Amino acid sequence: MKIATLNINNINKRLENLLGWLEKEKPDVACLQELKTEHRGFPAGALRSSGYEAVWVGERSWNGVAILARGQPPVLTRSELPGDDHDNQTRYVEAAVRGVLIACIYLPNGNPQPGPKFAYKLAWFERLIAHASDLIKAGIPVVLAGDYNVVPTPQDIYPTRSLDKNALVQPASREAFQRLLRQGWTDALRKLQPTGPLWTFWDYKFDRWNADKGMRLDHFLLSPQLAPLLLDGGVDRWVRGEENASDHAPAWITLKL
DNA sequence: ATGACCGCTGGAAGCGGA
Numbered sequence: 001m002k003i004a005t006l007n008i009n010n011i012n013k014r015l016e017n018l019l020g021w022l023e024k025e026k027p028d029v030a031c032l033q034e035l036k037t038e039h040r041g042f043p044a045g046a047l048r049s050s051g052y053e054a055v056w057v058g059e060r061s062w063n064g065v066a067i068l069a070r071g072q073p074p075v076l077t078r079s080e081l082p083g084d085d086h087d088n089q090t091r092y093v094e095a096a097v098r099g100v101l102i103a104c105i106y107l108p109n110g111n112p113q114p115g116p117k118f119a120y121k122l123a124w125f126e127r128l129i130a131h132a133s134d135l136i137k138a139g140i141p142v143v144l145a146g147d148y149n150v151v152p153t154p155q156d157i158y159p160t161r162s163l164d165k166n167a168l169v170q171p172a173s174r175e176a177f178q179r180l181l182r183q184g185w186t187d188a189l190r191k192l193q194p195t196g197p198l199w200t201f202w203d204y205k206f207d208r209w210n211a212d213k214g215m216r217l218d219h220f221l222l223s224p225q226l227a228p229l230l231l232d233g234g235v236d237r238w239v240r241g242e243e244n245a246s247d248h249a250p251a252w253i254t255l256k257l
Numbered sequence: 258a259t260g261a262c263c264g265c266t267g268g269a270a271g272c273g274g275a
Binding site for chain 1: 262263
């Protein structure tokens with residue numbers, strides 16, 4: 001079972017890029033973030049024509065997340081992260097596919113830092129940690145996939161001091177990610193490749209793609225039952241080099257199910 | 258680097274993203 005995650009940065013603006021990637025790489029499950037469309041604007045028909053059924057939550061202009069599954073409909077289990085009834089941002093969707101619970105996450109960016117946006121990021125992270133704890137305790141196979149907007153360690157970003165104040169690299173952001181891992185989750189891509197660059201994002205600005213100055217922001221966390229089933233994984237870097245690309249590339253893993 | 262990008266809203270600059 002091949003599971004992928006991609007921050008698409010507007011699904012309708014990049015629909016041809018998305019369909020081209022799905023056709024070529026054929027993930028069984030694809031988690032998407034930053035749909036940037038209201039619920040009714042989601043291109044469900046085009047995706048169905050390409051062989052994918054979907055569940056999604058969306059809002060105008062910002063955020064929005066989806067789970068696609070090839071050849072079968074994902075079974076929706078949650079469309080929001082528990083813990084704050086006043087949070088209306090569409091950043092979490094969860095569904096079961098072939099016996100695996102898939103959570104698609106778009107964690108808040110948190111810039112500028114410090115400030116209310118960074119506080120929202122950390123509060124959202126705490127809600128995720130609480131929910132993830134419940135999922136671990138449930139003893140079921142779970143993949144937490146998505147754009148965490150966290151650079152976990154210094155080796156997950158090109159060498160620079162210019163981003164020292166950025167929310168993505170703050171000690172509080174990294175500490176929250178480590179606390180999540182310590183519940184028993186496995187950082188799948190880092191388990192496969194313990195050291196070295198594993199970029200999934202290159203800023204549009206400053207020609208970062210051509211300089212290959214990227215960051216690792218998109219992660220797969222595996223529950224204890226799934227970690228031993230991890231076979232392979234990587235980043236589809238070619239997608240970032242296409243015309244009209246998102247600033248993220250897809251990351252993927254395969255599980256022996 | 259107060260950076261040179263990209264997309265959105267609204268109908269101009271300003272915001273958000275990372």
